[in-house]
Amino acid sequence: MAKRVPALTAVAFAKIKPDPTKTIELVDGAVAGLRLRVTPSGSKTWSLNIRANGVMRRFDVGKELGLADARKKAAMLRQQINDGGDPTAEKREQRSRAVSAKLGIGTFEAVIDAYFADGNGAGLKSKAEQTKRIKQVLAVHLKRPAKDITSSDLQRAVDAYSAKVAAARAVGYVKPLVKWAQKRGLMQGVFDIEKPMQDAPKQRVLTEDDLASLLPTFTDPYGRCCRMILLTGVRLNEASNATWGQFDVANAIWTIPGEARKDTRLQTKRRVTPKRAMSIPLSRQALLLLEEIKAAELSRRELAGNGDDIAPGDMVFVGQKGGKLDNWDRWLKAHFKKSGVDAWSAHALRRTTATLAGETGAAPHVVSVILGHANLGGQLVAGYNKSRYETEHAKVLQDVADRIDRLHQPGQQTVEAA
Secondary structure (H helix, E strand, O other): OOOOOOOOOHHHHHOOOOEOOEOEEEEEOOOOOEEEEEOOOOOEEEEEEEEEOOEEEEEEEEEOOOHHHHHHHHHHHHHHHHOOOOHHHHHHHHHHHHHHHHOOOOEHHHHHHHHHHOOOOOOOOOHHHHHHHHHHHOHHHOOOEHHHOOHHHHHHHHHHOOOHHHHHHHHHHHHHHHHHHHHOOOOOOOOOOOOOOOOOOOOOOOOHHHHHHHHHHOOOHHHHHHHHHHHHOOOHHHHHOOEHHHEEOOOOEEEEOHHHOOOOOOOOOOOOOOOOOEEEEOOHHHHHHHHHHHHHHHHHHHHOOOOOOOOOOOEOOEOOOOOEOOOHHHHHHHHHHHHOOOOOOHHHHHHHHHHHHHHOOOOHHHHHHHHOOOOOOOHHHHHHOOOOOHHHHHHHHHHHHHHHHHHHOOOOOOOOOO
16 A cells, blocks of 8 residues: 655745755655655746546646645646546637637637628617627727626626616627527527616706807708707608608608608517608708708719719718718717717607607697607507597698797797798
């Protein structure tokens, strides 16, 4: 029977001195197989000699560890090996992932791109927004190997992000992405990411002083879109996606197709009837705004060397290069400084229109018509009353436009009918 090697003592360990001519090796009997190597330069390295899968192997425990720490790590390593693990192979794979990550292979960013290019996210209409938001909020992990990222890594990045609404959206977007990646071996581990705590949403309504400061600054393409929202009460996406073919200038009507409108109805497994189109009466000010927008667009095309006429399918609100207005976050932040009115959103314009309508004397059901709500006065009333109050709708929007005019040009007459 082999003689048991005595355990090293703290006193003996402290007295160990390097041999200037050779590397010495000491065995610690406290943990079977634990050895200490001391080089001539004084470097101390711990290792564990243990049989793994029938083969005697040496596993690295660590460098410059104290006696107690070395024993603790060696015991954990022994248990891991006895349970079938292979720390050497795992470290080798980790190093390989790190090398690949430097080449852009296997990174978290590569997984994100793959999900939206070829995975379950490829068919999403909002994939551009989702990609942008995930990469913004989780930017610190984009260049890391995806397999090395843990749930707590992502959670800390979400918690640290200053814009809590954006962080919450990123969490909602990244959860199905991680699930998809796990099924394909691109990420590993258990992920349970929480959305950050958010303050109660501020239902901002712009005051008359706010509007008086804002209106003179609404002169660029984004500003004109803001003015149209104020004059009609539509949603941001309904305005920014509007095409010239939706406007019947002769009859002063803007018709938004059902498929272009947000559907806020309760969805069930059974298909519901399609969202109905919405007809919006245009005030005199809205018609003048359309003329202003058309003149600006024709001028832009002429300067760009593109003299084509405006077609019905062309978008009404476009940027300086003719593209869609899709950078509202940046524009709003810049506009806060320009106008001196901060912390408002495009939806605050719609809310302000509804408030101005109420202040002009509009009944609640007419305000609901302006906002495009399907049920006027509740489900029971809506089942009987199918009226959309076109006359009242037109009158109230004209009253709102006249009031906005007085704020924009105090002391001047409102726009007169031709």
